Amino acid sequence: MHLVDHLNPMQKEGVLQSKGPVLLLAGAGSGKTRVLTHRIAYLIEQGVAPWNIMAITFTNKASKEMRERVDALVGQGSEDIWVSTFHSSCVRILRRDIEKIGYDKNFVIYDMDDQEKVMRECLKELDFNEKLFTPKGVMGEISAQKNELISVGEYTKRAAIDFRMSQIAKIYALYQKKLHSNNALDFDDLIFKTVELFTLRPDVLTVYQEKFRYIMVDEYQDTNTAQYQLVKLLASKYQNLCVVGDDDQSIYGWRGANIRNILDFEKDFKNTKVIKLEQNYRSTKTILEAANAVIQNNISRKPKALWTENEEGKSIRIFKGMNEYEEAQYAAEEIVRQVEEEGREYKDFAILYRTNAQSRVLEEHLLRKTIPYRLLGGVRFYERKEIKDIMSYLKAIYNPADDIAVKRIINIPKRGIGDTTIDKVMKQAAATESNFFDVLTYSDEIPDLQRSAKKLKEFSKMLITLQVRVETMSVVDLIEEILNITGYVRELELENTEEARGRIDNIKELISKAADYKKRVDEPSLTGFLEEVSLVADIDNYQENANSIVLMTLHSAKGLEFPYVFMTGLEEGIFPSYRSMTSGEEKDVEEERRLCYVGITRAREVLYITHAQSRMLRGMTQYNSPSRFIREIPEHFVEETKKPVVEKSVPKANTTTRKALPVQARKFVQNANTFTMPTPKNVVLNFGQGDAVQHKKFGVGTVQAIQPAGADYEVTVFFPQSGAKKLMAQFSNLKSV
DNA sequence: CAGAGACTCGAGGAG
DNA sequence: CGAGTCTCTG
Numbered sequence: 001m002h003l004v005d006h007l008n009p010m011q012k013e014g015v016l017q018s019k020g021p022v023l024l025l026a027g028a029g030s031g032k033t034r035v036l037t038h039r040i041a042y043l044i045e046q047g048v049a050p051w052n053i054m055a056i057t058f059t060n061k062a063s064k065e066m067r068e069r070v071d072a073l074v075g076q077g078s079e080d081i082w083v084s085t086f087h088s089s090c091v092r093i094l095r096r097d098i099e100k101i102g103y104d105k106n107f108v109i110y111d112m113d114d115q116e117k118v119m120r121e122c123l124k125e126l127d128f129n130e131k132l133f134t135p136k137g138v139m140g141e142i143s144a145q146k147n148e149l150i151s152v153g154e155y156t157k158r159a160a161i162d163f164r165m166s167q168i169a170k171i172y173a174l175y176q177k178k179l180h181s182n183n184a185l186d187f188d189d190l191i192f193k194t195v196e197l198f199t200l201r202p203d204v205l206t207v208y209q210e211k212f213r214y215i216m217v218d219e220y221q222d223t224n225t226a227q228y229q230l231v232k233l234l235a236s237k238y239q240n241l242c243v244v245g246d247d248d249q250s251i252y253g254w255r256g257a258n259i260r261n262i263l264d265f266e267k268d269f270k271n272t273k274v275i276k277l278e279q280n281y282r283s284t285k286t287i288l289e290a291a292n293a294v295i296q297n298n299i300s301r302k303p304k305a306l307w308t309e310n311e312e313g314k315s316i317r318i319f320k321g322m323n324e325y326e327e328a329q330y331a332a333e334e335i336v337r338q339v340e341e342e343g344r345e346y347k348d349f350a351i352l353y354r355t356n357a358q359s360r361v362l363e364e365h366l367l368r369k370t371i372p373y374r375l376l377g378g379v380r381f382y383e384r385k386e387i388k389d390i391m392s393y394l395k396a397i398y399n400p401a402d403d404i405a406v407k408r409i410i411n412i413p414k415r416g417i418g419d420t421t422i423d424k425v426m427k428q429a430a431a432t433e434s435n436f437f438d439v440l441t442y443s444d445e446i447p448d449l450q451r452s453a454k455k456l457k458e459f460s461k462m463l464i465t466l467q468v469r470v471e472t473m474s475v476v477d478l479i480e481e482i483l484n485i486t487g488y489v490r491e492l493e494l495e496n497t498e499e500a501r502g503r504i505d506n507i508k509e510l511i512s513k514a515a516d517y518k519k520r521v522d523e524p525s526l527t528g529f530l531e532e533v534s535l536v537a538d539i540d541n542y543q544e545n546a547n548s549i550v551l552m553t554l555h556s557a558k559g560l561e562f563p564y565v566f567m568t569g570l571e572e573g574i575f576p577s578y579r580s581m582t583s584g585e586e587k588d589v590e591e592e593r594r595l596c597y598v599g600i601t602r603a604r605e606v607l608y609i610t611h612a613q614s615r616m617l618r619g620m621t622q623y624n625s626p627s628r629f630i631r632e633i634p635e636h637f638v639e640e641t642k643k644p645v646v647e648k649s650v651p652k653a654n655t656t657t658r659k660a661l662p663v664q665a666r667k668f669v670q671n672a673n674t675f676t677m678p679t680p681k682n683v684v685l686n687f688g689q690g691d692a693v694q695h696k697k698f699g700v701g702t703v704q705a706i707q708p709a710g711a712d713y714e715v716t717v718f719f720p721q722s723g724a725k726k727l728m729a730q731f732s733n734l735k736s737v
Numbered sequence: 738c739a740g741a742g743a744c745t746c747g748a749g750g751a752g
Numbered sequence: 753c754g755a756g757t758c759t760c761t762g
Contacts, residue, residue: 058752087752112751187752254750355749377751411738418738537752555750577749595750618747619753744758 003038003045003073007031014242014275015039018046018214021235021269022242023262027306028291028601029282029561032244036216037066039242040081041073043214050080054212056231057085058219060540062559066218082212086227087187087535090194094185095527097204101197103180106527108395109534110179110186113383114404115139118182122174128167142172146188147224147256149195152176181435183401191226198233209237219559220245220265224256232268241269247302248295251555251595253587263302280306280601282561284313287607290633291600297632298590315639317608318630322689324358324569324615328365331566331610335549336369338564346372348563349549352599354575357617358568359551372548376556382533386492386503387510391533393482394475397466398526400437403429407436410459413491417459421452437463475514475529483507554599565603567596570611571624596629609633692736 004012014024014035026032040053055070057063067083074081082089091109099105110118119135145155152173159165179186185193198205215235217223220243223231235241245262253259266272280288288308295301321327331351338344351362356377366373381387389412395405411417428439428446439446440460444453462485469481483489489507492500517532518524542550542560554567554575569575576592600607609630614623694700 060752085752190752252750255752357748414739416738420738535752553750579749616753738762740760740762742758742760745756747753747755 003042007034007038008279010275010277010279011035011038014277015042017242017273017275018043018048019240021239021265021272023265023272023274024242024244024277025246025274025302025304026244026277027246027280027304028249028598029280030277030306031281032218032277033066033069035277036218036242036244037069037073039216040070044074044077048214050074050077051082052211052213053216054082054089054214054234055084055216056089056218057083058222059537059559060085060088060535061537061542062218063088064540085535086223086230087190088531090190090230091531091535093194093208094190094197097197097201098193100201100204101193103185103193104183106183106399108182108184108399108402108405108530109190110182110184110404111383111534112139113388114184115186117404117407118175118178119171122171122178126170126174128171132164133167133171138168138171141168142175143188144256145172146192147226149192149226149229151196178403181401182403183399184404188226191224191230195226195230195233198230205233206237208234213238214240215242217241217243218245219249221247221250221259221262222252222255222257223261225258225261226256228258228261239269248298248304248594249558249598251558251591251598253591259300276304278304278306280308281310282604283308283601284310284605286313286315286637287600287603287605290316290607290637291597293634293637294593294600294629294632295597298593300587300590314606316633316637317606317641318638319608319610319641320626321610321612322614324361324612325365327568327610327612328361331362331568331608332365332369332371334566334608335371335564344564345547346549347545347547349566350557350560350562350564350602351549351551351566351568352554352557352602353551353568354554354577354595355569356553358574362551362568366549366551374542374546374548374550376542376550376552381506381509382536384503384506386488386506389488390479390482390507390510391530393466393486394478394526394530396437396463397470397478398530400463400467401435403436406440406463413486413488415455415459417452417455421449421456424448424452425456470526474518474524475526476511476518478526479511479514554595557602558598561602561604563603563605564608565599565606566608566610567599568610569615570609570627570630571615572627573622573624574615575627575629593629596627694736 004015007015008031011031011034014022015038018039024032024035026035036055040055043053044050055063055066057066063083063085067078070081070083071078084092094103094107095105098107116135116139119139123130123133123135123138150158152169155172156166156169159169179189198208212234215231217231222245231241231243243262243265247259247262250257250259250262266274283291285308288306288310292305319327319330321330335346335349338349339346353359353362359375359377363373363375382391389409392405392408395402396409400406407422410422425436425439425443428448429436432439437460439449440456441464443449443456443460446453449456466478466482466485469478473481489504492504513533514529517529521528542552542556550562573581575596576589580588580592611626611630612624614621616622692700
């Protein structure tokens with residue numbers, strides 16, 4: 001029995017084509033991970049040393065999965081294969097060699113929060129119009145430059161003719177200067193600086209080229225220019241580069257992913273062998289053909305069509321809710337029904353949505369039905385205040401030059417050091433070109449700081465004390481020591497609120513994560529722990545085995561699969577998003593459509609698509625028409641389902657075949673049909689649709705519909721005597737009976 | 738300096 | 753609607 005015996009011919013070719021550039025176009029569910037892992041095993045079988053092999057993925061989860069599968073296939077020596085993400089590979093390289101380009105190798109990694117703080121400082125210092133230059137906006141532009149490998153110098157040159165750009169160039173320069181003096185890199189820098197290192201120091205590049213003779217890149221369609229350049233540099237010597245991707249699943253354009261990387265691969269690497277994997281092993285025919293039908297509406301793509309030998313399967317269920325509550329209720333009830341009547345397990349279900357904000361209503365209804373669920377996204381663990389506080393202590397101990405971390409904790413818990421004092425310290429630091437922390441240590445010598453010097457020195461002494469212990473203490477002990485000295489947890493205990501208890505739990509969770517780190521890693525260190533924390537993604541924490549349904553964004557769902565998938569909020573303005581519809585660029589809607597394709601192809605057996613006629617957004621009620629993507633699914637794959645008639649009637653799903661809907665032949669024609677109006681205020685209704693109500697003149701009737709109408713509700717009530725009446729809730733004085 | 742209350746403004750997705 | 757910022761007061 002040979003490695004490739006149970007692979008299909010195309011997969012086999014992907015495995016055996018082990019030399020030279022290979023472009024593996026792998027459709028959704030076509031077994032690409034399988035090809036990659038077998039390919040690695042085959043290389044080793046052919047006598048390639050494990051340490052000469054590198055496999056790059058985007059998420060830790062993907063790399064962990066690949067590592068496990070490779071371990072199972074290869075056995076001995078597999079630990080020497082570099083299986084890691086772009087970011088962690090770069091960190092590893094930079095820790096060794098970044099000194100060669102003028103950075104300290106103990107750099108810290110800034111997350112978005114930290115970046116924004118630095119950015120705010122820059123904007124404040126430069127005193128630019130804050131309406132024109134928002135931290136987020138400028139950060140986005142700078143990030144885009146880094147993704148395109150455009151340095152401060154290069155950008156400044158290009159910016160010369162444009163006022164706004166030249167302003168941003170100044171911010172970019174200051175921002176980089178601050179990061180450098182804080183001894184910090186942001187996410188984009190991790191890639192950028194590695195490329196810079198390789199470019200400036202060919203000797204270093206050669207070392208890595210010799211090391212990584214066989215390179216594989218997963219999710220290649222999501223690489224940006226910087227990542228591409230990195231791979232190209234590494235592979236240029238031996239040309240043994242295998243990239244795997246699917247242009248139809250490119251959904252990270254907004255993050256700088258350059259779809260040209262996949263479309264032009266053959267031009268960049270001569271004699272590229274192109275292999276297409278088009279057989280899908282995951283979904284039913286119905287689901288797959290629906291996905292094909294949707295994605296065909298995109299103009300810029302490589303033509304292809306996935307096929308499967310799987311059975312027809314069930315129709316795609318489409319549900320229209322009156323509002324997002326009804327939508328959520330439907331999903332929850334349908335899941336309960338499937339679990340109780342069809343014997344499915346909770347873990348078979350995923351609910352997907354376009355934006356994280358949509359998860360709340362869904363959660364409420366799942367809680368109400370006591371359906372166990374896991375939520376990915378939202379406020380991530382490491383972004384919680386208490387966690388960031390503790391982490392900032394660790395960062396400040398590790399790298400006192402990290403002004404952002406030091407400033408964050410200087411008055412946490414309260415030490416009587418206020419904004420005025422902090423400002424003075426900052427001024428002093430700027431004037432002497434020193435770090436914020438250094439100023440603290442000699443604050444008693446500065447006239448301006450005399451009054452608060454005692455507190456400042458006390459704080460700096462405490463940090464120094466902790467620094468000394470790093471050598472001898474594990475991360476767990478260090479955290480406990482911090483909590484001890486600062487009284488952080490004690491303070492929370494005194495609060496004695498639900499929220500405070502939650503925060504204490506989170507801190508305990510952090511400690512156990514640190515303990516787990518210590519157990520798992522060969523040489524645990526504070527650096528290692530900080531690094532790991534900086535680089536975790538949400539999806540990395542997703543556990544397949546837990547028996548609960550899972551809620552996540554469509555973006556997070558890429559690479560996963562579930563027997564039952566709910567795609568929710570399929571409405572114009574939500575999905576496709578308002579921004580993509582109004583940007584004026586068709587490519588933006590095409591990216592949304594690819595996201596839809598990704599969503600549909602997550603489903604193995606049954607796909608539900610739901611949308612709501614109205615939904616609350618930012619305190620406003622929006623009325624959205626159904627998403628164009630619904631119309632792009634041929635109707636014979638679809639059945640429209642009605643809500644299991646709730647409340648008073650039989651709780652049984654009641655499905656009917658959907659009547660002919662006009663099929664929109666061409667896109668572009670679609671207009672938004674999205675608008676907002678004020679939500680009724682000060683009107684409380686104590687009845688809902690289907691309830692009986694009493695009216696002075698008409699007697700008892702049944703509520704048929706409730707529509708917001710300006711600041712009031714228009715209630716349609718059917719009265720047996722007088723027929724249907726439309727009444728304004730505020731004036732009709734309806735009473736529930 | 739700290740806390741309370743008013744006020745503004747904004748949510749797309751993620752390593 | 754809700755998080756984050758601003759302003760006022762003790």
